[in-house]
Amino acid sequence: MSKNRESWGQDTKLNHPERVRIHEGNIPLLQPVYHSAKFTASENHPVSEQFIYGRVGNPTTRQLELTLAEIQKREDCIVMSSGIGALTGTFLGLLQKGDHMITFRELYKPARMFIRDFLPRYGISSSVLPLSDMSKLESNIKPETKLIHFESPTNPNLHMADIEAIISIARKHNLLVSMDGTFGGLHQHTEFDLDVMVQSLTKYANGHGDVIAGSIAGRKTVLNRIREFTTYQGSHLDPEAAYRIQRGLKTYILRYERQTRTAGEIAEYLSTHPMINWVKYPGMTEKDRALVEKQMKQKGGVVSFEIKHDAPFNADKFCRRLNVIQLTASIGSTESIICPTLSFFGGDLTEEERREMGISTHSLRLSVGLEDARDLIEDLKEALG
Numbered sequence: 093m094s095k096n097r098e099s100w101g102q103d104t105k106l107n108h109p110e111r112v113r114i115h116e117g118n119i120p121l122l123q124p125v126y127h128s129a130k131f132t133a134s135e136n137h138p139v140s141e142q143f144i145y146g147r148v149g150n151p152t153t154r155q156l157e158l159t160l161a162e163i164q165k166r167e168d169c170i171v172m173s174s175g176i177g178a179l180t181g182t183f184l185g186l187l188q189k190g191d192h193m194i195t196f197r198e199l200y201k202p203a204r205m206f207i208r209d210f211l212p213r214y215g216i217s218s219s220v221l222p223l224s225d226m227s228k229l230e231s232n233i234k235p236e237t238k239l240i241h242f243e244s245p246t247n248p249n250l251h252m253a254d255i256e257a258i259i260s261i262a263r264k265h266n267l268l269v270s271m272d273g274t275f276g277g278l279h280q281h282t283e284f285d286l287d288v289m290v291q292s293l294t295k296y297a298n299g300h301g302d303v304i305a306g307s308i309a310g311r312k313t314v315l316n317r318i319r320e321f322t323t324y325q326g327s328h329l330d331p332e333a334a335y336r337i338q339r340g341l342k343t344y345i346l347r348y349e350r351q352t353r354t355a356g357e358i359a360e361y362l363s364t365h366p367m368i369n370w371v372k373y374p375g376m377t378e379k380d381r382a383l384v385e386k387q388m389k390q391k392g393g394v395v396s397f398e399i400k401h402d403a404p405f406n407a408d409k410f411c412r413r414l415n416v417i418q419l420t421a422s423i424g425s426t427e428s429i430i431c432p433t434l435s436f437f438g439g440d441l442t443e444e445e446r447r448e449m450g451i452s453t454h455s456l457r458l459s460v461g462l463e464d465a466r467d468l469i470e471d472l473k474e475a476l477g
């Protein structure tokens with residue numbers, strides 16, 4: 093085939109367009125989005141160090157992985173096409189037939205259901221303990237136990253795990269330990285010696301509610317085992333989505349700080365309101381306070397609360413009375429969003445479990461956005477009547 097483009101037919105020209113050349117050192121300030129699924133290999137480097145195929149590696153998603161590893165102070169990171177994909181990738185990457193894992197019932201509902209309903213299909217069993225009682229943890233460790241997985245603060249009711257206690261038991265018994273840190277965000281819990289930190293990037297990281305994504309950060313040796321699995325699982329993140337998260341991250345700290353401030357004001361307002369039974373926000377109970385002091389510099393933008401049961405409306409109806417705050421799923425977005433916790437997170441729990449976890453017909457989870465705190469409080473006040 094001639095190197096002379098002029099002799100090429102139009103179809104050939106369209107499919108092999110003239111390339112824009114950029115001089116060395118003439119670098120775009122933002123990492124461009126590489127949509128290309130394929131890269132040609134350079135003769136000057138080993139193929140294993142190059143980008144060849146997009147499912148295995150892409151410069152835009154790799155840029156996001158480096159950013160996320162650095163901010164979380166972890167050795168490496170893998171980004172996935174959802175937070176739940178990051179969780180299931182972690183479990184299936186690290187466990188095999190005959191293994192046992194320990195987790196806690198105060199866990200994001202889809203994660204709890206995957207562990208309980210799907211892992212047994214692959215011969216992986218689990219013990220699900222209450223997060224508030226660490227005395228049960230050690231006695232549930234069996235010879236085949238390989239992993240302890242927990243969340244802090246938990247979704248939806250912001251229970252705090254004693255992270256140091258869990259890690260020290262894991263180390264003593266030579267177990268891997270993974271944490272879902274979505275509610276605390278990326279900049280907190282960095283000092284804890286976890287093997288794996290999972291995040292739903294859909295929430296605070298992206299922050300604008302236009303991407304579903306997740307990440308697995310942690311020790312390189314552990315992540316290599318997970319990557320071996322996830323490369324074949326095929327739940328890699330699309331480069332366009334990676335770019336949107338990278339852009340969202342520019343304002344991540346600002347948003348988290350502002351949402352923490354507003355959520356604190358709302359938690360305070362609700363805790364004095366005569367129609368409110370209880371408010372859950374990190375550090376509001378005596379027991380939590382020491383853990384919050386040790387584990388979280390900022391308490392985040394989520395507040396859970398229960399309306400008194402003799403109110404003329406339940407949680408579902410209460411959501412319909414709000415004007416600014418919108419009824420929907422998710423947290424950590426620029427808009428304030430609310431959901432009733434029973435229908436969203438309690439369907440698989442027994443009556444007793446719900447009572448102990450604070451999930452009822454009148455309980456709600458509110459994630460504050462970037463609106464004026466005054467307008468949000470006014471909205472709640474009017475809806476409470």
Ligand SMILES: *Cc1c(COP(=O)(O)O)cnc(C)c1O
Nearest residue numbers: 174175176200247274292294305
């Ligand atoms: C939302 C959420 C997830 C799941 O993330 P997706 O991106 O929706 O798949 C996992 N853990 C926690 C704590 C969450 O809040």
